[in-house]
Amino acid sequence: MRRSVPMQRLDGLVDPRQGLGAAEAQARSARYGLNVIIPGVRSGWRTTLADTLRDPMLWFLLATGALFMLIGSYTEALIMLLALVPLFGMDAYLHRRTQASVEGLSGRLATTARVLRDGSQRTVPAETLVPGDLVLVRSGEFFPADGLIVAGEELQVDESTLTGEAWPVRKQVVEQGLFSHIRETAVEDVYWGMAGTRQLTGHAWLRVTLTGAETLYGEVVRSAVAGPHAQTPLQRSVAHLVKVLIVAAIVFCLALAWLRYHQGHGLVDALLSALTLAIAALPEEFPVVLTFFLGVGVYRLARRRALVRRSLVVESIGRVSCVCSDKTGTLTEGRLRLTHLLPMSNISEQRLQTLAAAASQADSGDPLDEAVLSNCPPPVEQHILARFPFTEDRRKATMVSEQEDGLLVAVKGAPEVVLGLCELPEAERRDWLAAVEAYSNDGHKVIGCAYRTLTSEAWTGANQIGG
Known part of the structure; x- marks a missing residue:
């Protein structure tokens, strides 16, 4: 994925150690606005009532109830008013569900940011960030806006919020020459840190480029929250039928009123006769039945934990014959879980778990470390001498800890x-690789673990572990 960089926002900010001044940040805030990625969702009964009053079905039921009131049929009028209760209740329920979903999206965003202003670091609300700001994002923190990574090392990011893939994504620093010659051109995503994604390893300095609704996360939210309120085919058919019957009823009512008036029954009698015919002819049952069954559909979907923003999609779901879905986060949870252990004959499963935990980091944010440590937390008494985190180059994580009988190197x-790294007979190595392939073919992510012990004198401090 390549994204365009509006370089007029970054003029004069080539130095990766240069931040903005307070005055410049305030001027840019007035120009570009606040970094509000998810706009506030209107809430309260007034908003719900205003949205509900836009439904023409509601006005049809009110008009029918008013006609019943005019001819003195108070029981029927009360029934029409009671038919409005599920309509209001369903809209209020869906409004709360939509608001809850947007609040869930907000939970993946940073609320504060560590920014370089006037030559010193300070923590500010994330919404006050502006294009050009230099932000420090540490391991385990979320990116507060979209920008180019101008400094850092061993950077891995969790981008599952945007891509659905739970595996860490390696990031690179924009080269000084490339950064200084960019002019409204597209830049590979490997150089981008994006709002809503989380830093897993390393510390990144981010040059903010896009804020608020311009971020990729903001575009996703807008497409989820907005959208046209189009009528479904069934609703259009019912509305068309109701209109035709209303027009026909009006014609017959006017004809009946004219006939009764010319027969000498008087104006009041003619109007009451027309209203009586209108009540009998108006198809008020169609909107009531449609509203009732849409409400039942919403309730059944809610019990199955399906998020329904508008009741009209119930009919659309009923017409679906094929579903194309992304796997991670939809068909799967996007989380790793330790399910199988395959130790060597001279090592117990408990020992294997302990070694894997010793090579894991509790605060790394890596889903693999979280899965390992959820089954076996690292020993409290271990003293870490060196840690070499997983990178795409090394493809392994190494921990060197001090034990009572020497040093333990866990990989x-x-x-x-x-x-x-292990000294194994070739036949045994092939057996292990065959077992790895078998687990992989079954959809498992396979991780290898190894260890060795060293004396304090043999440890040189380098990441050159064998055996």
Whole structure:
């Protein structure tokens, strides 16, 4: 994915250590607006009532009830008014569900940001960020806006919020020469840090480029919250039928009123006769039945944890014959879970779990570390001497900890990389690779673990682990 960089916002900000001044930030805020990625959702009964009053079905039921009142049929008028209760109740329920979904989207956004202003770091509300700001994003934190990564190392980001893929994505720093020669051109996503995504490893300095609704996350939210309120085919058919019957009823009512008046029954009698015929002819049952069954559909979908923003989509769902869906986060949870352990004959499963936990980092934000540590937390007494996190180059994570009998070096990572560190007979190596392939074919993510012990004198401090 390539995104365009509006370089007029970054003029004079080539130095990756240069932030904005307070005066310049205030001027840019007035020009570009606040960094409000998800606009506030209107709430309250007034908003719900205003949205409901736009429904022509509501006015039809009110008009029918008023006609019943005019001819003295108060029981029928009360029934028409009671038919409005599910209509109001369904709209209020869907309004609350929509508001809850937007609040859930807001939970993936940073509320504060560590920004460089006037040469010093300070923590400010994320909504006050402007294009050109230099922001520090640490491990485990969310990016507060879209921007180019101008400094950092060993950067991995969780972009599952935008892409649906739970695996860490490697990021790179924009080269100084490339950054200085960019002019309204597209830049590869490997150089971007985007709002709503989370830094997993390393610290990144982000040059903010896009804020608010211009961010990619903001575009996703707008497409989810907005959208046309189009009528469904059934609703259009019912509305057309009701209009035709209303026109026909009006014609017959006027004809009946004219006939009764010319027969000498008087104006009041003629009007009452016309109203009586109108009540009998108007198809008020269609809107009531349609509203009732849409409400039942919304209720049944809600019980199955389906988010329905508008009741009209119930009919659309009934017409669906084929569903194309992204896997992660839809058909799957997007979370890893430790399900199988395959230790060597001289190592127990508990020992294997302990070694995997020793090679994991509790605060890394890596879903793999979280899955391992959820089954076996790292020993409290271990003292970490060195940590080499997983990168795409190394394809393994290494922890060196101090034990009572010396040093423990624990490694976990890609099975072929870990097996390459071990001294194994070729036949046994092939057996392990065959087991890895079998698990992979069944949809599992396979991680290899290995360890060795060292004396304090043998440890050189380098990441050169073998055995």
